[in-house]
Amino acid sequence: MKNVRKAAFEIVTKVLGGNGYSNLLLNQMIKSKEIDPVDVSLLTEIVYGTIQNKITLDYYLKDFIDMKKTKGWVKNILRISLYQMHFLDKIPNHAILNEAVTLAKDRGGKNSGNFVNAVLRNISRKGLKSLDDIKDQTERLSIQTSHPRWLVSLWLEQYGLDTTTKLCNANNSRPSIHCRLNLTKDDSNSLIKKLEDQEIEVSRHPFIEEGVKIIKGNIIGTSLYTDGYLTIQDFSSMLVAKILDPSESDDVLDTCAAPGGKTTHIAELMSNSGSVSACDIYDHKIKLIDEHVDRLGLKQIKTYKQDARELTKEFKAGTFDRVLIDAPCSGLGVIKRKPEIKYHKSRKDLSQIVKLQKEIIDDAVKLLKPGGRLVYSTCTINKRENEDIVNYILKNNSELSLYSEPFKQFGLDSDGTLQILDNDLGADLFFIACFRKQV
Template identity: 45%
Template sequence: MNKQKKTVREAALDVLIAIDQHQSYSNLLLNQVIKKYQITGPDTGLLTEIVYGTIQRKMTLDYYLQPFIKKKLEQWVHILLRLSLYQMIYLDKVPDRAIIFEAVEIAKKRGHRGIVGLVNGILRSVQREGLRSLDAITDPVEKLSIETSHPLWLVRRWIDQYGFEKAKAMCEENLLAPVQTVRINETKTNREEVCSMLEVEGFSVEVSPIISESIRILKGNAANSDLYKKGYYSIQDESSMAVAYALEIAPNMAVLDACAAPGGKTGHIAELLKGTGKVTSLDLHPHKIKLIKENASRLGLNNIDALVMDSRHSGDSFQSESFDRILVDAPCSGLGVLRRKPDIKYSKTDEDIQSLREVQLRILDATASLLKKGGLLVYSTCTVDLEENFGTAAAFLELHEDFESHALTLPTALSHFIKEGSNTIQIFPQDFGGDGFFISCFRKK
């Protein structure tokens, strides 16, 4: 018996404490813990559900717990109560008595008798007395914040930018689990073949109505299939897949992907080049460049050159006007991917958005001179923030008179989200269940 073996709920508590203490990314930590404690089968799904659900609804859970907590608790005790309450409210298949029993057992292992009594008492009181109503919150903005567990500053910002209804729809969508989607590597296979092979493996799939080389995975984890290892597809969100289309790739082009990790868009561009041309992919971090290279090798793509480089200084390493196309998928607040990384919403601030805008503009500035005349520069982000998106795009045009707006070329299914002839699109999570994403296109005169 492995000494490190832990129950699903003990493992969930470990992950949630680490996220709280170190602002670690939930997705990375979860994978580490699954390996470390050898969690397998349905338990993996339960662990993921408890961790993501507890983070996703943290503010709502704290609102419900507040009347039952009479004194300041140790951090781990508060998190234990939170994850237990999450299960009591949102998981139908687990009876309350089992949840409370497990919470008490964890409290016995981690704390003294007083804490055991406290945990037992609070959870039994919740079970007996029920939860206070969210209708007690009279301010509609504050209510939306607590109800959907998005910080008040963020809800206010979205309402200012897009109006109450759009902000509400976005907050509600962010509580839903995203559907996993894959992009077929058409240099090796086609969508019909992959659908058939995945179904034989026991997956439940459907073709994407948005992207012609994409499949939605309704049951199963695409990373666990042999087809993934063979490089038949990449795991990528549909919104993110749209970016490569905007570049209007043609054979033999030289393309710069200035902020490339983890390499999804690099791979897509290389596939669209069909073995011709070259994609030069840059990232600051050696371990991320290693990922891009491993990915290229898995996909069987030989037209990718991945380099460790700060793209803000890329002008020092490449000759001016040496690329036909440039993609700046810039560092951003990530507010479009809150379903996948729910921890982001509690750690970001107004100030972060301001400093990110400066980084975005510096990268655009540095790469602009590397584009050939007549070439296209695509600026994209996985955020829904007006300032980071339209604000940065407008500021770039103002600073660069040698660039002009260029109408977006995107898959037909996305065309009704673009204003006619526009060079920008803002995709919201509620539009078709993809990530929130911004894409804009500029042409060098």
């Protein structure tokens, strides 16, 4: 079995080095069974906590080390150690220090171990300065919640102080695990009973019948998962297909389909009938969609390797009853699940992604039948990628209008758009807009 702090160090180093996503690397480590099951919770806490609070930790560390001269891997040992010392209260400091020194010696020799030992003892002796000393409001919020200043400024401009503060704090909470029950295989009551039989406790979504939240237990590796009785999917992601609301005989297009969660949900809502065309530009992503389709036992999905900006080369105009544009986006609504996103994005990235979104839309709208429905969705919080894109669609496509009925059937107050900024379900923060094409 691998030492839990060594495993945390390895994952944090890969993630902060831009070599993987925290959630995927954690799942890989857990699946590998290199970690004792009793240590999984602590591993998750250290990895997410360290990455989520990196800016805060670095603010403290810069009083004790030269941030530019200290090697990256040494900073990561100090980060995971300081996170435990400052944010966790059940682990004795001497245990944290001993583990850190051992890690440093194993990686860099005796001198590295001595350096880490001296820094952590100095921190323990002197303590940390107060964040209240930061006078600039934007800077203080940035460091308190460990969000880049540019992102805090963007949200302050678009949503104001109260909402921005709530967003930043929510991003540092632990992500919930939601699952979608495959109702083409069994009814929801029977599937929940099967979960309970495997000692997995769940709670139901208030209006998505197939949606459940995992309260206790691990579904990965269970026969229910491998045999296609359920899929890991966030509640907000499930809502996208519910708003698209395909009929069983419809022809549906998913323009940006990978990894296949929404594609397969659409197919399940159609009771494995009609047709679903799922497109992506990369071979490995097409393979991922196909694997999900096979595992879930769905028959009416066909995958296409095609650039979403050029789908009219593959399909004739007016082919589809339903079109989903789950657009590439900045991903700022899933920071809680992938905290490293906030460190790997910039304002420049946001401008580039808007250009791509518009190019996809300009091509995809041509494929919608008269009377058909188009849903545009993102997993981000940025008006330029959301509300401004809605205005762009309406301005350039007079035959399209916002359609609010799909939202109202679930009791959601909407003009045809919905920005999820806060919820009690622990769901990701999505934007969804629904349009109808005139007959």
